[in-house]
Amino acid sequence: MRSLHDCPAPAKLNLFLHVVGRRADGYHLLQSVFQLVDRADTLHFDLRDDELIVRTTEVPGVPADQDLIVRALRLLQAEYARRHGRLPPGIDVAVEKILPMGGGLGGGSSDAATALMAANRLWQAGLSQQELMDLGLPLGADIPFFLFGETAFAEGVGERLLPVRGPDCWYVIIEPGVAVPTPAIFSAPDLTRDTGRVIISDFSSSYEVSGKHRGFGKNDLQDVAERLFPPVAQAVEWLGRHGDARMTGSGACVFCAFSSEREADQVVALVPGTWRAWKAHSLSRHPMKSLLQNQ
Incomplete structure (x- = not known):
């Protein structure tokens, strides 16, 4: 498999969001329920013949090197190299962006999570869901939820997740x-x-x-x-x-x-x-x- 197209990166809603404390390092402790909804960015992935990670579309206000998609794929590429002793092929990523930035919908984190799921398959990297969640967490506290992939009761900084039944609405x-x-x-x-x-x-x-x-x-x-x-x-x-x-x-x-x-x-x-x-x-x-x- 050399490509995965029409990959959805859905929005999330926080059905509630409580700040219940603060860690010594300044991070806030939260409780929330994350709910996926069926409005999504769409991503397309194609393997390259070199080892570069290339975003082929412009995202206004987000330089490619700062994009969570690119940063997440580089982390997974490095993890692959650590496990296999060689780099996997590079990837071209095209992004159809409809979720707003700074909207609280998790669009950038969702894009990154979809990229990790897609590359894990294209590279046959073999990381488990939990390993992908651990890899993505340093980039953004919402990324583990999108990799978790179901309605979740969240605690900590948002990384401690348990499945919960949400509303059908x-x-x-x-x-x-x-x-x-x-x-x-x-x-x-x-x-x-x-x-x-x-x-x-x-x-x-x-x-x-x-x-x-x-x-x-x-x-x-x-x-x-x-x-x-x-x-x-x-x-x-x-x-x-x-x-x-x-x-x-x-x-x-x-x-x-x-x-x-x-x-x-x-x-x-x-x-x-x-x-x-x-x-x-x-x-x-x-x-x-x-x-x-x-x-």
Whole structure:
């Protein structure tokens, strides 16, 4: 096999996100539930005749050497060389980017995770899911979740994952038109850092899929993001008229759950034209796993 095309890199939502403490090294301790949805970037991979990792498409604002895709593939290439005593072939990567940067949807981390899964197959590197998760973690705390590949209750900095059953629903997602830099949120002095811990059953027992969804918990990063980036607050206020709206991740995207596609369509049609809005369905499993099984 010398190529893998049409590889999905789906978005994620944080159904809740609590900051429960801080480590001595400054990293924040979190609790969250990560939910995949069926809106995705698409990546294409082709083996090269040399050993270079080449991103063949432009991603505005992201130089190739800084791209998590390229950095992840170089890490896997080095790990392959360590195990086999030689470098594997290089890879050309083309990216069809639709997920916004600085949106809290994990787009860059998802791209990197899909790249690791694809290259692990193309190179026949033989790394396990856990080994890929360990390899990706230093690049970004969300990467292990996308490699884990199913709805997950997350703890630590986001790397300790347990499967959990999430809602089967439709989401309306609004892009408020701003990119929120994660460091600006976590460094804010007024960020809540002492929310009480919860357990999986607290989340699992909270969902009732009837009418409008009432989400569990809250997003502790939202208040800071709303203060620093008023368009986030405006989107939360508007979407909140239709249900339990909240921000995902460190922002800026805002989402609300609905029981039917019809309800989601109705709300998307009402979103002011100054924002980009779309619908997405929840996913229980990463679509890349099915693609690789069918190869």
